[in-house]
Amino acid sequence: MRCPFCRHPESRVVDSRDANDGVRRRRECVSCGRRFSTVERAELHLPLVLKKNGRREPYDREKVVRGFVLACNKRPVTEAQIEAAADRIEAALLEAGEREVPSATIGHLAVEALRDLDAVALLRFASVYNDLQSASAFLDLARSLTEEEPR
Numbered sequence: 001m002r003c004p005f006c007r008h009p010e011s012r013v014v015d016s017r018d019a020n021d022g023v024r025r026r027r028e029c030v031s032c033g034r035r036f037s038t039v040e041r042a043e044l045h046l047p048l049v050l051k052k053n054g055r056r057e058p059y060d061r062e063k064v065v066r067g068f069v070l071a072c073n074k075r076p077v078t079e080a081q082i083e084a085a086a087d088r089i090e091a092a093l094l095e096a097g098e099r100e101v102p103s104a105t106i107g108h109l110a111v112e113a114l115r116d117l118d119a120v121a122l123l124r125f126a127s128v129y130n131d132l133q134s135a136s137a138f139l140d141l142a143r144s145l146t147e148e149e150p151r
Ligand SMILES: [Zn+2]
Pocket: 003, 004, 005, 006, 007, 008, 029, 030, 031, 032, 033, 034
């Protein structure tokens, strides 16, 4: 981190603490001794979503959460669980580190996240989710769920 006063390339960290927007560090230039602050944040970029019609749009967490809320209507799923599920999707996207992902990938991640939450919500979500619109795929999913959790 170059000193803003004398442009010396080396400084030592004299204090470091978490800030809302990253890690705030107080630094002291090893050459001129003046102090300055820096904020370092991880480079976290969610990918663009490549839609079926070929358009790209920014990943929209609100859209995912809205889909979950609708699917979980009157189901024993809390808002915190829905937020956590959305967090897991974002973590998976960040980990993959792609610049863009097909909307189907988001759908798959959402289905996986719901699988852990609620079987009924999962089926509702899957029924409106493109890749499972065919009746047979929907029934296969329903069957796999009832095999996992006999009622
Ligand atoms: Zn300096």
